[in-house]
Amino acid sequence: MEITKEMIERTVTPLKKKDLGKKVITEAWEPKLEYAWDNGPALSRYLAELKNGRLIGKVCRKCGRIQLPPRLFCEQCWVPTDDWVYVKDTGTINTFCISHVDWAAGRLDIEGGERPFTPAVIEIDGASPGEGILHMIDGVDPDKIKIGMRVKAVWKPAEEREGSITDIEYFKPIRPPAKKKARKKAKKSRKKARK
Ligand SMILES: [Zn+2]
Numbered sequence: 001m002e003i004t005k006e007m008i009e010r011t012v013t014p015l016k017k018k019d020l021g022k023k024v025i026t027e028a029w030e031p032k033l034e035y036a037w038d039n040g041p042a043l044s045r046y047l048a049e050l051k052n053g054r055l056i057g058k059v060c061r062k063c064g065r066i067q068l069p070p071r072l073f074c075e076q077c078w079v080p081t082d083d084w085v086y087v088k089d090t091g092t093i094n095t096f097c098i099s100h101v102d103w104a105a106g107r108l109d110i111e112g113g114e115r116p117f118t119p120a121v122i123e124i125d126g127a128s129p130g131e132g133i134l135h136m137i138d139g140v141d142p143d144k145i146k147i148g149m150r151v152k153a154v155w156k157p158a159e160e161r162e163g164s165i166t167d168i169e170y171f172k173p174i175r176p177p178a179k180k181k182a183r184k185k186a187k188k189s190r191k192k193a194r195k
Contacts, residue, residue, distance in 0.1 A: 007104075042071050043070070046069050046070050053089075053155050054086055054089075055087050055088070055089055057084075058070035060079065060082065061083075062077040063077050065131070066087065067131055068124050068132060068133065085126070087124050087126030087127045089153035090153070091123050091125050092125075093123075093147055093148060094121040094123050095121045096118060096121070096145055096147070097118070098117075098143075099118070118138070118145055119136055119137070121133070121134055135168060135171055138171075140172065149173055151171035151174060152173075154172050155167060155168055
C-alpha cells in the first residue's frame with residue numbers, strides 16, 4: 001500500500017516524509033492471505049434471523065443460561081446447547097467508549113461536526129446477564145451515554161437486510177419502562193392535585 005500525504009495527515013501523530021525509514025521503520029509486504037471461515041449452524045441461524053429482524057439465542061438446559069449470540073456448546077458446562085429462543089431487540093449498555101478515531105485509524109473531524117463513534121457492549125433482554133453483543137449507539141449526544149442506559153435496536157428496512165449484524169443500524173436509547181410508568185403516575189397525581 002502506498003503511503004499518501006492524506007493518510008499521513010490523518011494519523012494521530014503526523015509524520016513527515018523524512019521520518020520514514022528513520023523515526024519510523026517501514027516494510028513493504030504483499031500479504032497473500034487465503035482462508036475460509038464457516039459460520040457453523042448456530043451463527044448461520046443467528047444471521048438468518050437478523051434478516052427477519054429478530055435476535056435468537058440458545059439455551060443450555062444444564063445451567064439454564066440463554067446465550068447470545070448462540071453457540072452450539074455451553075462453554076461453562078461443556079455440553080451441547082439445547083433449544084433456540086427468541087430474545088428481545090432491547091437491552092442495557094454494559095460498557096461503551098467514545099472514539100475520536102475512524103475506521104481507517106484517522107482522527108474524526110469533531111470540531112468540523114463529525115460525531116464520535118460510540119460502540120457499546122449491550123446486554124440483550126431475554127438473554128442471561130452478561131450475554132450480549134457489541135454494536136453502535138446513536139441517536140443520542142455521546143456525552144449523555146451512560147452504563148446501564150436502556151437501548152433498542154434500529155433495524156434497516158426489511159428489503160435492505162442481508163443476514164448481517166449491520167442489519168441493525170445502531171441502538172438508540174429508550175426510556176426505562178418503570179420510570180415511564182412512574183412519570184405517568186406523577187402526571188396523573190399532579191392533574192388530580194390541580195382539580
Ligand atoms: Zn451450561
